Amino acid sequence: MVTINEVAVEAGVSPSTVSRVFSRPEVVNSVTRQRVTEVADRLGYTPNRIARSLAIGKSGNLGLIVPDIANPFFAHLIKAVQVEARQAGLALFIAETDEHRLDEYPLVKAMAKQVDGLVLASPRMSDSQIRELVEIAPIVLINRKLRGVQSVLIPSADGMRQAVDHLAALGHDGCVYLAGPRNSWTNLQRRSAIRGACRRHAMSYTEMGPFEPRFESGVRAADPLIAAGATAVIAYDDVIALGVISRLSEREVRVGREMSVIGVDDSPLAAIACPPLTTVRVPAAKAGAVAVRLLLDLLAGRDANGGLPTELPTDLIVRSTTAPAPAAR
Amino acid sequence: MVTINEVAVEAGVSPSTVSRVFSRPEVVNSVTRQRVTEVADRLGYTPNRIARSLAIGKSGNLGLIVPDIANPFFAHLIKAVQVEARQAGLALFIAETDEHRLDEYPLVKAMAKQVDGLVLASPRMSDSQIRELVEIAPIVLINRKLRGVQSVLIPSADGMRQAVDHLAALGHDGCVYLAGPRNSWTNLQRRSAIRGACRRHAMSYTEMGPFEPRFESGVRAADPLIAAGATAVIAYDDVIALGVISRLSEREVRVGREMSVIGVDDSPLAAIACPPLTTVRVPAAKAGAVAVRLLLDLLAGRDANGGLPTELPTDLIVRSTTAPAPAAR
DNA sequence: CAAGTTGCTGCAACCGCTTGCATACTTCGT
């Protein structure tokens, strides 16, 4: 591995000059610069990022923590974060908590010290734990609200309200909500939006769960749904909704006839499901991109947005899993 | 940020001792060690990974390059790699090439210098470029074969053969292959396996493409399929297959009746599609896990597996998108 | 023409940790 010193002697300058050629080119004389760069790539020199990090006290890395990489919502989020980070010349660390709340804090803490900033997507840890992390590294939260910490939120209240309105218009006199993870801010949002909308429509509200956002959770949820005589169900997310549909079909309950099912996320899954899933669209990629931009602002000392959470809108996409209530037909 | 020195003065020992307490505890006297650790966590000291990396010349990081994070195949692969890396105490860098061949080499090269090892999933770059990268960092390839470079391969020949056999048994007298990316080793494998199997069954073989592995590619591919009078089609992957199905339904061609469609990957998408997609199962997660283990062996100097590629098997999962050829009914 | 600028480069300390070698103190064998 060729170092700055070798380039220096070969080019007949001091190491400092070589360093400056790479870090602040404008301060070195153009002909010297020319010579140094030429020697540098003749020797195949490239700056050692680790050494540089140590000297300047920045790593040039961003970190991203998600509950589940394979969940389409997070997959798209990750993708956007990665693109945005690269554009800013930063590399991206990724870690997954696999929805295990306990591992989360030490994991994030370990990562916090080797990155310049962190985005936590749907963290499940406690407020105080997050506060401690904020002391270590700049942090932007996604779908988690905490006073004084930058965040981008997708409250999904609009979308959920639209979903319930839609069910009400179809004549359903109640709906059940298949709740997501207990410590999820998003879950709380959805629950209260649905509950509120149900009250306004004088519809009954039932809750089942909590469920991990997995296909199998939905499968497991279906039988109790039937047993409870439900006619309309809103799932925490598409993945769960699809599990429900799958089991419902097995039980020969016709989805989009006897039972209306609504998901959340509008993942690619929703459109191709059978029947196509009515769902609430959630801008995952947008959220990721915005989070990185907030983080960059934070790093640059620009106090973006006055520290207020950035909120992103959601809306209902009606497809074929929702139909008039059997009683209303 | 508290350093090793502060701990040293506070504990009344030299910095070297503190360092040893954290890196080689067994060589320091147990009572000293006790005292140092106690002081350390009273002061909230944690070793600076960057400094450590610089001193010992290892970063403790692994890198993973994938064409497309949001593609379910890679999402599961990433997940497995992440889990495996964490288990080994290594952090994981992820970068995506977004199927853009041109960016790939510089991107990987940049990453190669800040990691201890790299796994390249389905790289599209040239053999010689990969060879250059191998000089910089230990590399394990996934779905790419290169003499002298460790790799884990999913040739999918078995699965493809089974797929064609299946079509033949259903009375199809030909099949079309919707090809994947031109520079993809996987694509070449699939193509030649299908072609070979068609020849054995005296079936006609037609190829269309190449297509990027995206839903829209499949949508685009459907009309030419109909125009060509095809009765059976094997797509490069599930994502493309689902695009085809979607457009076919729009055109009111009944999939699993007039047209048989087979995908590859057995992503969660396949099972929930409408109708459920016949597909070739590909062990994405397994591939990721094995790749990391090979990489760790490489790093430890163990020459795993004698440098031979590890091959993972595939098999056909028959669901509802394949049916007897219309003419054979 | 002296004094003050300006532009470029080098010196050397430093970022926080690791580690080969030297040192000092024990312990043991004879």
Next chain:
DNA sequence: ACGAAGTATGCAAGCGGTTGCAGCAACTTG
């Protein structure tokens, strides 16, 4: 009781860059 072997710690030189400060030459300016 004395040298050898072993154990625990400290010293100091790195790892590969960065950067404040000083030095020097060439240029202005009054």
